[in-house]
Every structure is written in C-alpha cells, then in structure tokens.
Amino acid sequence: MLPESAKPYLLNGIHQWCVDQGYTPHILVLVDYPGVAVPSGYEKDGRMTLNISPNACRNLNMADGWIRFNARFSGVARTVDVPMAAVIAIYAAETQEGMGFAEPVLPDAPPPASGPAERSGRSAVSQEKPERPSLRVIK
Numbered sequence: 001m002l003p004e005s006a007k008p009y010l011l012n013g014i015h016q017w018c019v020d021q022g023y024t025p026h027i028l029v030l031v032d033y034p035g036v037a038v039p040s041g042y043e044k045d046g047r048m049t050l051n052i053s054p055n056a057c058r059n060l061n062m063a064d065g066w067i068r069f070n071a072r073f074s075g076v077a078r079t080v081d082v083p084m085a086a087v088i089a090i091y092a093a094e095t096q097e098g099m100g101f102a103e104p105v106l107p108d109a110p111p112p113a114s115g116p117a118e119r120s121g122r123s124a125v126s127q128e129k130p131e132r133p134s135l136r137v138i139k
Contacts, residue, residue: 007084007101012062014090014098015052023092024053027067030104033086035066039073047088050080 011027018025027050029036031043038048050071052060057069057080067082091098 005084007087008062008065010099011067011084011087011090015062018092018098019054021092023094024051024056025098026051026091026093027082027087028089028091029082030086030088030106032106033083033104034107035081035083036086037079037081039076039078039080042073050082051093 015025017023029038029048029050030046031038031048032046038050042048051057052067052069054060057071060069061067062084065084067084067087068080070077070079072078085104087101088103089098089100
C-alpha cells in the first residue's frame with residue numbers, strides 16, 4: 001500500500017495560514033491536467049492562478065483530493081474543479097510566501113521531445129493508424 005500524499009494536508013494548512021494572517025491565498029494550476037474544470041480564456045502558458053480566498057469564492061471544499069468552489073469570472077458565476085494533483089503552488093498573494101510542488105506529470109503523456117521536429121508537434125515518423133487489437137478463441 002502506498003503512503004497517502006501529504007499534498008492535501010499542506011494545501012489545507014497553507015490556505016488556513018493565509019486566511020488567519022489576513023492574506024489572499026492563490027493556487028497555481030496546470031489547466032491541461034485531467035479533471036481540471038476552469039473557465040477558458042484566463043490561462044497563460046497552460047497555467048492559471050486562482051484566488052481561493054473567502055472573499056473571492058463560495059462553497060470552497062478542499063477534500064478527497066479535490067479543490068471545488070464557485071467563483072465569478074467576468075461577472076459570470078462558474079463552478080471550478082481542480083484535482084489537488086494539478087496544483088503547482090499555493091501562496092499568499094501579498095507576500096508570495098507559500099509552497100511550490102513538483103510539476104505534475106500528465107497521465108499517458110508522451111516522452112519528452114528529443115528533436116526539433118518533435119518539439120514543434122510534428123513527428124518524423126509516419127502517422128499510421130495502429131492496428132486494432134483483436135481476440136480469438138483458442139481451443
């Protein structure tokens with residue numbers, strides 16, 4: 001059995017510290033991570049900073065590996081869902097004090113690009129459809 005991650009405890013603890021000190025807690029999220037549901041158009045370089053202070057969001061729930069809350073974006077109420085695994089950092093906006101985490105690895109992500117053709121999104125290898133798996137009965 002794998003040990004439980006400390007990340008949820010650290011996120012909750014730093015959030016509470018920020019609120020207790022009168023600071024504004026922010027989280028930095030990798031928006032391409034599976035399960036992240038945030039309004040589009042607010043991200044930069046695949047990341048989005050979210051204000052999770054009591055003044056900025058309603059019904060904040062940081063439990064069971066998820067951060068969920070309601071907030072307004074350009075005056076429109078939205079629900080935000082973020083797996084804790086997608087959080088890159090949590091910090092106080094006023095002081096920048098907080099904690100950063102290792103960049104999350106996207107599940108089923110291809111290996112890092114090794115050549116210039118691969119970095120640009122084009123592969124030098126032929127893009128043929130893989131053969132479909134099939135089952136056969138063996139007697």
